[in-house]
Amino acid sequence: MSATKKILITAAAGVLSLTALSACSSSKSSSASASSGGGKTTQHVTLMVGGIDKQIYLPYKLADQLGFYKKHNVDVTLSTEQDGGVGAEDAMVSGQVDMAGAWYNHAIDFQMKHKNVEDVVQLSGAPGEREMCATKANVHSGADFAGKTMGVTDLGSGTDTLTQLLAAQAGIAKDKFSRTGVGAGSTALAALKNGSISCVMTTQPTVTAIEKENLGYSAIDLATTDGANKALGGAWPAAGVLARTDWVNQHPEAVQDVVDALVDTMHWINTHSATDIANALPASYTSNATITKADYITALNMDKGQFLPDGIMPAGGPKVVLATEKLIGNADDSINLGTTFTNTYAIKANQEDGFTTTTTPAGPTG
DSSP, X not given: OOOSOOOOOSOGGGSOOHHHHHHHHHHHHHOOSOBOTTSOBOXXXXXXXXXXXXXXXXXXXXXXXXXXXXXXXXXXXEEEOOTTXXXXXXXXXXXXXXXXXXXXXXXXXXXXXXOOEEXXXXXXXXXXXXXXXXXXXXXXXXXXXXXXXXXXXXXXXXXXXXXXXXXHHTTOOGGGSEEEEOOSTHHHHHHHHTTSOSEEEEETTHHHXXXXXXXXXXXXXXXXXXXXXXXXXXXXXOEEEEEEHHHHHHOHXXXXXXXXXXXXXXXXXXXXXXXXXXXXXXXXXXXXXXXXXXXXHHHHHHHGGGBOSSOOOBTTHHHHHHHHHHHTTSOXXXXXXXXXXXXXXXXXXXXXXXXXXXXXXXXXXX
16 A cells, blocks of 8 residues: 655655666666675665655665664665655666665566566565544445545655555445555645545544644554454555665665665664654654654554564565555456565565564465
8 A cells, every 4th residue: 555655855865867777777776886894895775765754764764773784784865755756666777776664565566567667575474554534434444445535655656555445344445445655644634624525545643743733543453464364355565675686686785785784774663662762763853843752653563563573574475565455456367466576685684683573474475
């Protein structure tokens, strides 16, 4: 559900121009600027995140803050989507960046467009989203969407997909309700406040901000693995790292280094408190005009269960995502699930660092 495409560029220098990248991205990513003590060369990677300050995407920046990219000898230039701009997954597939911090379902979407993209490490087993509805909206399930205007991050985003899915599961066709892009944070709050939408599919910390201002309530929980199991029929793997298959094949060392760093991060998240995590992130991520640091920690305690402890794509997850994509007409039986993800890098990362894995990995067909 990548949630609808969003956010602002935090590292514009790291985003390569569209015309130059097919020539420059690969060479930059594989170039060796310096050798580590073991003679291993530093890999350079550009990675755009679909909203780097959102809680569902916190591992990418946390890995940087904890020094895990440096530990694994990879120089990662992080950037983030701009509202109304090119989505992280689209920037990746067009060659503007090497990798995207985005939702797994985009790998399926791209295969339908005859573009080969794969998820190389899985960070969450649930979308991390909640359907937040205005106090008087009287919405409690997808069946109640009929005749209402539903807010999503933007049209075509993961939150848009999820909104259509919840309606379809309840037998409500997409022409029976309206969807409109309202972004996240202050813009989503404003849309609820002025009554232009009945509900918005959104994530933390926007969820807590809505509740704090008494603008609405959580009608449907897709923020935790338990919530996803109940609403969607199984784990719905969302946030991960996507890359073009040709780029992955050309840069296996860079891919492994990035996955090593993020697997380290997922184990760190699993063994530390929400307060520890918040303290490790930049202050601007945890406190702003709509939320305090205490709110951020409360929100993370609520939805921390979405994060997988070991970076491994969970068994059955890809099949659940494919089934939901087919239900709303975004995919068909031509999809080869085995080419949309790989557990190879995450399994190796866990083995090399001596971690015990708890996620049952998805097989070649999901």
